[in-house]
Amino acid sequence: DIQMTQSPSFLSATVGDRVTINCKASQNINKYLNWYQQKLGEAPKRLIYNTNSLQTGIPSRFSGSGSGTDYTLTISSLQPEDVATYFCLQHNSGPWTFGGGTKLELK
Amino acid sequence: QVQLKESGPGLVQPSETLSLTCTVSGFSLTSYSVSWVRQPSGKGPEWMGRMWYDGDTAYNSALKSRLSISRDTSKNQVFLKMNSLQTDDTGTYYCTRETGRDWGQGVMVTVSS
Numbered sequence: 001d002i003q004m005t006q007s008p009s010f011l012s013a014t015v016g017d018r019v020t021i022n023c024k025a026s027q028n029i030n031k032y033l034n035w036y037q038q039k040l041g042e043a044p045k046r047l048i049y050n051t052n053s054l055q056t057g058i059p060s061r062f063s064g065s066g067s068g069t070d071y072t073l074t075i076s077s078l079q080p081e082d083v084a085t086y087f088c089l090q091h092n093s094g095p096w097t098f099g100g101g102t103k104l105e106l107k
Numbered sequence: 108q109v110q111l112k113e114s115g116p117g118l119v120q121p122s123e124t125l126s127l128t129c130t131v132s133g134f135s136l137t138s139y140s141v142s143w144v145r146q147p148s149g150k151g152p153e154w155m156g157r158m159w160y161d162g163d164t165a166y167n168s169a170l171k172s173r174l175s176i177s178r179d180t181s182k183n184q185v186f187l188k189m190n191s192l193q194t195d196d197t198g199t200y201y202c203t204r205e206t207g208r209d210w211g212q213g214v215m216v217t218v219s220s
Contacts, residue, residue, distance in 0.1 A: 036207065043211065043213050044201075044207065044210055045210075046207055046208055049206065049208070087152065089152075089206075089207055095154050095165075095167045096154035096207075098151050098154070100151050
């Protein structure tokens with residue numbers, strides 16, 4: 001199975017900051033990488049699919065990039081409503097596998 | 108409007124079988140796949156398995172010996188059955204369409220005597 005290593009596991013930032021979260025796959029996943037936001041008590045919400053496609057209705061401050069084994073989610077200007085846990089998911093081959101999550105808080 | 112909704116018992120005894128139902132609307136099970144994903148409290152999600160649009164299934168190898176996924180297209184429902192439950196099977200269980208595009212609200216399952 002493909003392992004997904006997500007970093008950092010915890011992030012504290014200020015409103016307006018540029019925030020980046022990374023996921024590294026144990027092998028090439030051919031850009032089949034999604035990013036999710038999960039708020040407390042809610043289901044995950046897909047933000048980005050296939051590395052860099054923005055889900056309809058998601059603010060443009062969210063963006064994704066990467067290739068091969070390395071992928072990044074960027075929030076260009078952090079807003080208070082972005083406080084949440086973020087997960088990556090690879091769906092290239094074999095069982096889907098998720099990153100361990102990044103808990104994002106306001107400083 | 109696409110919707111998915113999980114239903115099932117909130118409490119299961121150790122060693123017993125979990126049965127969950129995902130009822131969908133706004134799309135056809137013969138056109139889209141549905142997966143089951145579970146999440147222990149405070150931890151990351153784990154993909155369990157998938158019902159493909161053509162009726163084929165795929166399972167997480169770690170759960171395959173205990174897990175069965177089936178469907179009733181006439182009722183727009185996908186079913187999960189997992190046997191020999193243990194306390195570490197406690198968590199929230201979700202169904203999701205395609206590659207995690209749409210999700211149900213989840214159902215909390217506690218395994219305890």
